[in-house]
Every structure is written in C-alpha cells, then in structure tokens.
Amino acid sequence: MSTFRGLQQPELSRKLSRLIKNENSAISAHESAGRERAAIAAALSEWGESTEDDAVSDISDKLGVMLAEMGEQEDIFAQNLEDYRGVLKHIRNMEASVQPSRDQRQKVTDEIAKLKYKDPTSTRLTTLEHELVRAEAQNLVAEAQLSNTTRTKLKEAFDLHTAAVIERAEKQIILARHARRLLNFIDDSPVVPGDTRKAYEHEMDARQVLEDTEADLRAWEPSVEPIPSSSVEAPTRVNHHAQVAEEEHDEESVTHATSGVTVGNAVPSSSKQVEEAVA
Secondary structure, eight states: OHHHHHHHSOGGGHHHHHHHHHHHHHHHHHHHHHHHHHHHHHHHHHHHHHTTOHHHHHHHHHHHHHHHHHHHHHHHHHHHHHHHHHHHHHHHHHHHHHHHHHHHHHHHHHHHHHHHHHOTTOTHHHHHHHHHHHHHHHHHHHHHHHHHHHHHHHHHHHHHHHHHHHHHHHHHHHHHHHHHHHHTTOOOOOOOTTOOOOOOOOHHHHHHHHHHHHHHHHHOOOOOOOOOOOOOSOOOOBOHHHHHHHGGGTTTOOSOOOBOOOTTOOOOOOOHHHHHHHO
16 A cells, blocks of 8 residues: 555655655664563563572663663664654655646646647747746746755754764663673672572672763763754754654655754653663
C-alpha cells in the first residue's frame, strides 16, 4: 500500500519522500535498540543478584544502570533524528508544490507546439502565448522559492543530524568511561577451593561512580560550532505530537509541518536511569 502512495507523490518530490520514509525506519531501529538495551540492563542486574556474590551483584547492578542510560540516549537520539526528518519534509513539500507550475508550463508549451504544427494561423496561438508568459512567470517564482528552501533546510536538517550524532557519541563516551571504572572494583584474584574471598568493600565507591556519571551528564553542553546561515527564516521547530498523527499519511502529505527544536539545540539528556539509581 505504501508503494502505491509513493507513486501518487509528484515526480519532483518522490526521491526525497523515499529518503524520509527510510529515515523513519532507521529512527524506529534506534528506538528499538534503546528498548532492547534497557531489557539487557535489567537482565544483567537480575543475573548478578542470582550469583550470590556481593561484588558481582553490586557491580552488575550498577553496570545495568549504565546500560539502561545508554538505552535512554538511543531514544533521545531518535527524537533528534525525528527533528531532522521533520525539516527535510519542508523541502519535500516545497518540491510537491512546485510540480504543478512545472506541469502547467510544459502543458502550455506542448499545446503551442501542436497548434503551430496543425494550424499556424490560429488566433488561439496569441492567447496560448500570453498564457505561457504567465505560466513561466509563476514557475520562475516557484523555482526560486524551491531553491531557497532546499539550501536553507538542507543546512538546517543536517545541522540537527550531525549535532545529534555528536551528542550521542559524547554522552555514550561519558557512560562507557565511568562504567569501566566500576570494573576496577571487582577483585578477580583466583582462590583455591576452600578459601574465602575477601569481603566486598567498594559499595560506596561504586555508588560514587554513579553520582559522578550523573554529574557529568548534567554538566554536558553542546560543543559543536554553529552553522552560519544567510536565511532570514527562523529555524524550524518540530511538533512531535503533530508528527505522530502525520505518520500514517506521511508520503501523501504536501502541507508544511509545524516544527519543535531549534537548530543545533539537541534534546538534553534526562540522565534518568543514573539519577534514579543514586536517588
């Protein structure tokens, strides 16, 4: 069914419509990865508790918190990609709105050519030539708007996209580095049968790692350089609630979407999983 909807798109906007549709699938994959990561985190914590080893239980539980937060970052990344995708829709919608003016200009041009071949002296030629002048003027305006929108929104969209990639990477690095600190609290010195391991004494140290992680996530700020723009337009703002309702008719939509995130201003992390763990 989606294939037939794609065929209904104006020819000019079909390629970008396909890209936008594929991006939706990629975004869903990131959301799914986030949920899977949260499930894995819970399984790790549950397994650690079942070992009846205090060190393994405590560290696996806190590693689970880290993994759950990594999953949360995937969800935030998906939200930011949705904002980028929303900006691309402005180009698609403009392409779709320009198609009729191109078609009208071509239609009148073809009619003039046919009439000149069949009846070169027809008085209707003058009328058609005037109509062609109007069609070309309208198309000229539409093409200029398309060119301006394409350049502006392409820069805006990939400003959002690349900023989101950098945010996700930097926050994942914060989580991974602190997670590695936790591994140092596991004494893996071998014991011989009958020996008793030294009591685990790093519970407070491990808790401090979680607090440090939360502090670093809260202190994180975007480090990307702003992308300059000569456009007088305000940055697109994406309305996530409107987009949910739009998805079913995404390909045939040719209206301008309202928008929620300023360019380069990615959704901040809630650091929810780590925050709950240290609370």
